[in-house]
Amino acid sequence: xxxxxxxxxxxxxxxxxxxxxxxxxxxxxxxxxxxxxxxxxxxxxxxxxxxxxxxxxxxxxxxxxxxxxxxxxxxxxxxxxxxxxxxxxxxxxxxxxxxxxxxxxxxxxxxxxxxxxxxxxxxxxxxxxxxxxxxxxxxxxxxxxxxxxxxxxxxxxxxxxxxxxxxxxxxxxxxxxxxxxxxxxxxxxxxxxxxxxxxxxxxxxxxxxxxxxxxxxxxxxxxxxxxxxxxxxxxxxxxxxxxxxxxxxxxxxxxxxxxxxxxxxxxxxxxxxxxxxxxxxxxxxxxxxxxxxxxxx
Numbered sequence: 626x627x628x629x630x631x632x633x634x635x636x637x638x639x640x641x642x643x644x645x646x647x648x649x650x651x652x653x654x655x656x657x658x659x660x661x662x663x664x665x666x667x668x669x670x671x672x673x674x675x676x677x678x679x680x681x682x683x684x685x686x687x688x689x690x691x692x693x694x695x696x697x698x699x700x701x702x703x704x705x706x707x708x709x710x711x712x713x714x715x716x717x718x719x720x721x722x723x724x725x726x727x728x729x730x731x732x733x734x735x736x737x738x739x740x741x742x743x744x745x746x747x748x749x750x751x752x753x754x755x756x757x758x759x760x761x762x763x764x765x766x767x768x769x770x771x772x773x774x775x776x777x778x779x780x781x782x783x784x785x786x787x788x789x790x791x792x793x794x795x796x797x798x799x800x801x802x803x804x805x806x807x808x809x810x811x812x813x814x815x816x817x818x819x820x821x822x823x824x825x826x827x828x829x830x831x832x833x834x835x836x837x838x839x840x841x842x843x844x845x846x847x848x849x850x851x852x853x854x855x856x857x858x859x860x861x862x863x864x865x866x867x868x869x870x871x872x873x874x875x876x877x878x879x880x881x882x883x884x885x886x887x888x889x890x891x892x893x894x895x896x897x898x899x900x901x902x903x904x905x906x907x908x909x910x911x912x913x914x915x916x917x918x919x920x921x922x
Contacts, residue, residue, distance in 0.1 A: 626881060626921055627654035627891040628914065631694055631860065633898060634658050634673040638681055641673075644896060645682040648689060651914040655690035656682065657724060657893060662700060662736045666901065676709050683717035690720050694860055694893065695796045695814065697728030698747075698754040700737055704779045707761035710791060711781050719786035724814055725758075726796035727751035748801045749773065755795070755805050762790035794858055798837055800844070807844040812856035812891070816863035830864040831883055838888050858891040859884055862903060870894075871905040877913045878920045885921065 630653050632644050648656040660675035679691050696706070714721045727747045728734065734741040742750065753771045760767045761781055769776045785791045792811035797803050798818075806813045818825070818833035825833075842852040861870060861880075870880035871894060881892055894913070897905040 626885050626889070626918060628881075628918055629653050629655040629657065629690075629858075629891055629893045630896050630914070631657045631659065631893050632896045633664075633667065633903075634675060634678045635667060635671050635898070636673075637671070638673075638678075641678070642681065642685045645685055645689075648896070649686045651911055653689060653914060654891065655692060655722065655893075656686075657692045657694040657722075660693040660696040660701075660724075661731075661733050663732045665731070668732060676713060679721070680713055680716055683713065683720065688720075690722055691717055692722035692794070693724045695724035695726035695794070697726050697733065698750045698773075699728040699733040701754075703754055703757040703761055703774050704776050707758055707779070707781055711762065711785055714785045714787060714791045717786075719791075721787070721791045722794050722812070723791055724794040724796060725755060726814070727802060748799070752801065752805060755793070755809050759790070759793070759809050794856070800840070803841050803844040804848065806841065806855065807848040807850055810855055812858050813841055814858045814860060816860045819863065821865055822863060825865045827864070827866050830866065831887065834859070834884070834889075835887050852888075856890045857888055858893060859889045860893045862895050868903070868905055871897075871910060871913065873909060874912050874916050874920070877917050881917060881921055 630648050645656055658675050658678055663672050675693050682691055710723060730741040750773045753774050757769055757771065757774050757776060761779060762785055765780060765782050767776045767779045793809050794812035794814050795806035795810035796814040797806050798815060815837055817830050821830050821833060838857065845852040866880060870877045884892065895903040897903060897907050897910050
């Protein structure tokens with residue numbers, strides 16, 4: 626079991642860099658950030674770009690893995706994104722993971738002036754996006770003409786430090802997304818079943834997550850892969866447990882143990898933000914970071 630954190634890009638770098646360095650000092654496996662133009666209740670406050678933030682974090686740290694949870698096609702194009710990711714992987718000396726998902730219908734979906742895509746179009750675009758991005762990060766020159774995304778002699782030389790490319794952590798729960806995770810992913814990401822967030826129970830959430838992993842296993846089998854080849858990442862804070870696992874070390878150990886039994890290999894917890902949905906006691910959070918994995922055994 627690995628323990629990682631997600632750091633929202635809400636602070637000017639003069640202050641924010643302290644958090645990324647502290648995450649490394651605490652021994653987190655990875656520190657991620659959200660790749661949005663704005664997000665939920667933070668929309669009217671400071672919010673900085675994910676890739677520049679990760680670039681700065683790469684120069685401020687030495688060991689911790691870094692990445693997005695998650696990048697989506699809502700305002701990204703595979704050709705330009707691939708160039709930036711290749712550069713970021715070089716700057717970090719091979720410490721980047723790309724969390725990638727289909728995106729939703731929130732602020733990012735309309736910020737460029739377009740109408741939100743239908744669920745079908747989002748899924749169609751996501752399939753093209755991931756496939757083309759995979760090629761762009763593994764081949765020196767790519768020409769591709771798709772329905773939504775195209776490339777014309779797009780070059781990414783010298784390629785990623787990580788070979789054959791930096792890892793993809795594919796966020797998905799539906800059948801088409803799970804097939805993409807099985808085919809292209811080095812990891813799979815979930816936040817649980819959103820329908821259970823308001824009125825579900827932790828027990829129902831565990832059952833729903835077990836069902837998702839079972840579906841992932843079937844998708845892997847259809848692709849000719851073993852499901853054990855993929856890391857399974859749970860981004861916390863969106864299940865009926867909400868912030869309760871961060872109330873004490875014992876509470877987190879219990880939470881993590883139940884999800885490790887399901888097959889999860891990495892749990893991601895939000896860096897505390899006062900007066901928000903991610904409020905938590907900083908001292909307890911740091912104890913969880915430094916003590917919980919040893920108690921899990």
